[in-house]
Amino acid sequence: MKELRVNGHLPGATIPRGGTARDNKTGSWRTSSIPVFNRAVCEACPRPVQTCPTYGESCSVVCHRDCLLCWISCPDACINLENGCIGEIDLDYCKGCGLCATVCPRGAIVMISEEGKW
Amino acid sequence: MPIQTKVERRVSAVTGNQALSRAVRQIDPDVAAVYPITPQTDVAEGLATFVADGMINTVLVPVESEHSAMSACIGAAAAGARAFTATSSQGLAYMFEVLYVAAGLRLPIVMANVNRSLSAPINIHCDHSDSFGARDSGWVQLYSENAQQAYDNLIQAVRIAEHSKVLLPVMVNVDGFIVSHAAESAVLLDDEEVRQFIGEYTPRFSLLDVDHPITVGPFDGLHGYFFEFKAAQVEAMANAKQVILDVGKEYGALSGRTYGFFEEYGLDDADTAIVVVGSAAATCSSVVDEMRAQGMPVGLLKLRSFRPFPAEELADALKYVKAVGVLDRAVSPGLAGGPLFAEVKSALFDADARPKVASFVYGLGGREFRPEHAREAFASLFEIKKTGYVNDLVSYLGIRKG
The missing domain is CATH 3.40.50.970 (Thiamin diphosphate (ThDP)-binding fold, Pyr/PP domains)
Known part of the structure; x- marks a missing residue:
């Protein structure tokens, strides 16, 4: 009977360690645009906001330190926090979906075309 | 424990x-x-x-x-x-x-x-x-x-x-x-x-x-x-x-009960044989006993392992048989014959003395499989053995007519 290893891998593709999702740089799937964060716009957001540009009077979110809408919306958890504020966007994992730019009440994140970079 | x-x-x-x-x-x-x-x-x-x-x-x-x-x-x-x-x-x-x-x-x-x-x-x-x-x-x-x-x-x-x-x-x-x-x-x-x-x-x-x-x-x-x-x-x-x-x-x-891929029942000197899985094997073996008592060299292969499919061993066990009937308690609409039939026929394709193979579909939805159905299958196989032709590739055993 033959040995069942595939190219050094174990049967069933089990990997003998955890946290392996980090190895998969999903940013390589990004096709068209990258998010660019404008810190000045984010910080210029009045605290607390009186009339939320997105949700109006019904908005219960207090911007901007307590906003973090982009952070919580990112499906790939690639928006990093620094001291409770939005920090760098990790492009290793960003797929360019643009959800962060869509949810930002102040337009502090804009999607810029990456075309020509490939 | x-x-x-x-x-x-x-x-x-x-x-x-x-x-x-x-x-x-x-x-x-x-x-x-x-x-x-x-x-x-x-x-x-x-x-x-x-x-x-x-x-x-x-x-x-x-x-x-x-x-x-x-x-x-x-x-x-x-x-x-x-x-x-x-x-x-x-x-x-x-x-x-x-x-x-x-x-x-x-x-x-x-x-x-x-x-x-x-x-x-x-x-x-x-x-x-x-x-x-x-x-x-x-x-x-x-x-x-x-x-x-x-x-x-x-x-x-x-x-x-x-x-x-x-x-x-x-x-x-x-x-x-x-x-x-x-x-x-x-x-x-x-x-x-x-x-x-x-x-x-x-x-x-x-x-x-x-x-x-x-x-x-x-x-x-x-x-x-x-x-x-x-x-x-x-x-x-x-x-x-x-x-x-x-x-x-x-x-x-x-x-005291040894198991393999299949059980051979009267296959040694059989010239016609049935391949079957599941409970119908018991009915078939009683028919084989009865027909052998009348001097007819019939045999039975009761398949136990469908996956892995023992193609070589099965072909070897059936190598002296002239006509094989494969009983399927399932259909594959559009396929010529039942699923087990297709696999058995494929296994026999490269056999030196390739037996003729016919498909018998039976027992769908629990329709009773009776000794006369096994006899009917063997009667078809005798005809195939005699003529060397499979006239009816697929037969339904026990289906109501009209």
Whole structure:
């Protein structure tokens, strides 16, 4: 009977360690645009906001330190926090979906075309 | 450690389902996730009773569907547990996508499938459409002729599945109602004998071992090794052939009942033969006895292992036969003949003296298979042997005319 290893891998593709999702740089799937964060716009957001540009009077979110809408919306958890504020966007994992730019009440994140970079 | 009990005598009157649930009690799996479905229901009930009475240490997961049952077994098996489930028909169909996951992750789950037809029209009786449909899912498939074989197959299934060169899930098939609900005598092993035979299971990894984390079921993209892992699965299925023989022999030394890929019945000097799986093999063997008493050299091959399919061994066993009839309790609309017929015919294609092969579809939706149907099949085979032509490639046995 033959040995069942595939190219050094174990049967069933089990990997003998955890946290392996980090190895998969999903940013390589990004096709068209990258998010660019404008810190000045984010910080210029009045605290607390009186009339939320997105949700109006019904908005219960207090911007901007307590906003973090982009952070919580990112499906790939690639928006990093620094001291409770939005920090760098990790492009290793960003797929360019643009959800962060869509949810930002102040337009502090804009999607810029990456075309020509490939 | 299983709890030693003195419930069973060595000879018992059991239904197929009772034989299965008693085998499970003796195997004492760590986890059983079962959803009841006719005609499997009293396997689930028997198991629940054993758990409620504290006779086994099994954690019984009362899942809300068969899809969940198989998913729970996959989780449990990935955690290093011995996992068991049982189902029938629509339940197996509902498990379909997770059957491939269990096999692909190489988890040695054991399942009893009590064969029943697939809707529509809705029908609760036996045919093999359910398990034949899961043919390519990567599960080892064993078939049982009676309650005794259901019991024996289930115990051997644990050893086959967990063998380090196999690591594949095993499905033990038992004909619904015909075997599952009919009481017959069966010789059951003592608890201690079963415990010794199956041994302790030492999984390679456990998903719950937080000190040694593992990744189970990682994404394998376009540039991964999906193709190679599938080829390794095929390799494991090929390895299962030797393991089935070894385990069958070892079980024979323990119980007096040795198992292989199939049982040859009067094949030595037969010039016509029938190939069949499941309970109809018993009917066919009585017809073979009767016809042989009248001087007709007829034989029977009772197939036990459908996956892995023992093509070479089967061709060798049928090499002196002139005409072979393959009985299928399933249909594949659009295929010329039943699914088993296609495989047997393919296995015989390269045989030096290639026998003529005819397909006989019988027993769909539990339609009774009677001795006269086996005689009818043999009569067709005699005609084929005489003329050398297969005039009717596919015949339906016991179908109503008009």
